[in-house]
Amino acid sequence: MSPPLPPPSAGARLRQQLAAPGLRIAPGAYDGIGARLIEQAGFGACYMTGAGTSAARGFPDFGLLTMSEMVENAAVMARSVQIPLIADADTGYGNELNVTRTVREYEARGVAAIHIEDQVSPKRCGHLDGKEVISRDEFVSKVRAAVEARRTPHFFLIARTDARAMLGLEEALWRAEAALDAGADMAFVEATQSVEEAALVPRRVKGACLLNVVPGGRTPVHDLRQAEEMGYKLAILPGLMLKAAIEAGDAALAEVRATMQAPTTSATVAQTFRRFNADEWDALRTRFNAGATMGA
Secondary structure, eight states, rough: OOOOOOOOOOHHHHHHHHHSSOOEEEEEEEEEEHHHHHHHOOSSEEEOHHHHHHTTTTSSSOOOOOOOHHHHHHHHHHHHHHHHHEETTTSSSSSSHHHHHHHHHHHHTTOOOOEEEOBBBOOTTTSSSSSHHHHHHHHHHHHHHHHOOOOOOOOOOEEEOOOOHHHHHHHHHHHHHHHHHHTTTEEOOOOOOOOHHHHHHHHHHSSEEEEEEOOTTTTTOOOHHHHHHHOOOOEETTTTTHHHHHHHHHHHHHHHHHHOOOOSSSSSSHHHHTTTTHHHHHHHHHHHTTTTTEEE
């Protein structure tokens, strides 16, 4: 009898999702708690936000984190859930050699997909002013390096271009198309500046396209049904859990200051821990008698 086949990789599972008709939605988180909440809410994929990862370490999204810091956070999030994780990999953290290592480090941590952009390093949030981009040739070369660096063909590569802000939409569309020709699996045109521009991207780019949904950002598309009608295959909501955490945290802290009372909660401590596999760990404790005192 043949041994059972291993479960499909995270990248393979993401590819299966994207092969189905319609739009896939990947809410954004910056830690294992957010990733677990996204999974438990029923979403099929999670996105690791670079802006949130930076904020969780006390920095703005100005390209201040290293590759190792980003990979470490992606590893925590990927192991916290069963759904595929899509992660921000900024500029690839250098030239083609750095991109090669970046791809392999993320892939080795069980991440399903990453996106690499054409900003000059240090980069900044795609919805801020003051961005700069590298040349066409350098961007395409880095995409080729990322494609060749994969250990398996399942690892999903998304090519992001920030060229719209500085060089115009036509240049951004050219770069998206060139990245797909170089082997990228999906194109990500960052920060289109109108509904009409956003709709034009999946019509003009011959391949799967990603929409970055950032309320308060440059792209005024917030209805995911509209994004699906436009033809996008994947929508990420990078700031979703970060915004929710900040607003909920502000409200809870204000309540304590105003009332001098600890806020009530609907969940017990045990119920909260069960959301993070407490029952599985308790079963292991019982199986191995892990709480027993060692004999003399």
